[in-house]
Amino acid sequence: MSLSITLTINGIRRIVELDDPRVTLLDLLRERLDLTGTKKGCDRGQCGACTVLLDGRRINSCLALAVSQDGAEVVTIEGLAQGETCHPVQGAFIAHDAFQCGFCTPGQIMSAVGLIQEGQVGDDPERVREGMSGNLCRCGAYRGITEAVLEAQRSLSQAGRKEAA
Amino acid sequence: MNRFDYVRPATVSEAVAAAAAPGSAYLAAGTNLIDLMKGGIVSPQRLVDVSRLPGLDRIEPLPDGGVRIGARVRNADLAHDPTVRKRFPAVAEALLSGASAQLRNAATVGGNLLQRTRCAYFYDPASACNKRQPGAGCDAREGENRLHAVLGWSESCIATHPSDFCVPLAALDAVVEIEGQAGRREVALQEFHLLPGATPERESVLAPGELVLAVRLPSSAARFAAHARYLKLRERTSYAFAVVSAAACLHIEDGVIAEARLALGGLAAKPWRARAAEAALAGLRPNSEHFRRAAEAALAEARPSGDNAFKIELARRIAVRALALAAAGTPERLPALPGSPFAPIPGGALHG
Secondary structure (H helix, E strand, O other), rough: OOEEEEEEOOOEEEEEEEOOOOOHHHHHHHHHHHOOOOOOOOOOOOOOOOOEEEOEEEHHHHHHEHHHOOOEEEHHHHOOOOOOOOOOOEEEEHOOOOOOOOOOHHHHHHHHHHHHHHOOOOOOHHHHHHOOOOOOOOOOOOOHHHHHHHHHHHHHHHHHHHHOO | OOOEEEOOOHHHHHHHHHOOOOOOEEOOOOOHHHHHHHOOOOOOOOEEEOOOOOOOOOOEEEOOOOOOOOOOOHHHHHOOOHHHHHHHHHHHHHHHHHOOHHHHOOOOHHHHHHOOOOOHHHHHOOOOOOOOOOOOOOOOOOOOOOOOOOOOOOOOOOOOOOOOHHHHHHOOEEEEEEEEOOOOEEEEEHHEEOOOOOOOOOOOOOOOOEEEEEEEOHHHHHHHHHHHEEEEEEOOOOOOOOOEEHHHHHHHHOOOEEEEEEEEEEEOOEEEEHHHHHHHOOOOOHHHHHHHHHHHHHHOOOOOOOOOOOOHHHHHHHHHHHHHHHHHOOOOOHHHOOOOOOOOOOOOOOOO
């Protein structure tokens, strides 16, 4: 069975031929489209390492069948930076030492981008921690992650205000 | 994961026809189904993708003050919907106490109702499980069963239903709209899930191929908006299933409980409506002595199914605390940790 789907990945429209409906969005990105920034941790929706934005919302790509996402827009960690310039969330993760081994980091950063866009947490660290609880970090860099998310949110909202002015 | 055929029907009637073939399963977000398929716990021969069916993605306020929630509304969208937040706050709190933000962005209303138990023996194909393989036996009975059911269980199965969302739905008299080849029908949410008895493989009243279209909350559910809470004890602060949980909703008039609603989660194969507790509270003042008596009534029939006698007293205490939180009033903004028992009761003792 051949299934043809169209996805817009990091702004580029791609037509993907799937020979098997079992392929998850995560495996499609990593194994067939060479976008290995998105990580496979548990592969069961428990760790958050595979987090991407699907139509602007953070989801676990390991639990999404690729064939079911026909027509969707996907943003992965590879789609955040503008050329050599880091995305503000990436910059904040570096500034706050928000990782150690780095394996969970792409998922953490994509989750943080989604969380900031959702606009529900304000400047409350407890709400940030709760909002990021779907991303596990076995090195335990949570303190830096929380600080980075708060700072990135501040810098993005300032940038938004400047743009509006 | 087994091989399967994939079909994406364009309409509800096409979907129902496609799912009539034996071995079919509906696919919405897949947050539970794909996990189960990866583990070899279920292996449908055909997936009928309902994730784009028209007309099932709306939250519609009804003229009488109720609300109709389409089956493929995402958990996050429902929890942040202004009507739901204002009129049915315990529903929003329950949703936000469940899973992670990523899962809530994907998981749907219909899928939440139909999610499978998290019993480890159900999840392990090497273990005996009457739910997975009728007649095989139940390894949970003599296994690690401290989190298993204390109400409504049978010798065949002691698993619990893991949903948070369904607990306030049960308390608030929600109705499930269903479509199948025989037409459309409605079932009260309290009747939707089945207790295991001798057939634990049958988990809901859905006939093969029937599709959940929507969940309706009646206008009467909005009477409790000022005093409605969901409380959920977990083994870690966040992103965990309930050990025990409670949805408590009070309609208070002139300092007296005109009507109470109480449902418990994590205790049975279905969300457990505690009608005896509700009756015990009617006409009384909201205080801890009355709440304790109501909680005793709610758990009167509970009995351990293994190493889980502690859950009975825990459930009483969570019920008392949920009622006390409801009496104190629905907060203007949901707490940072929705449903968390760590938050103090406004004006009350820290413990109790």
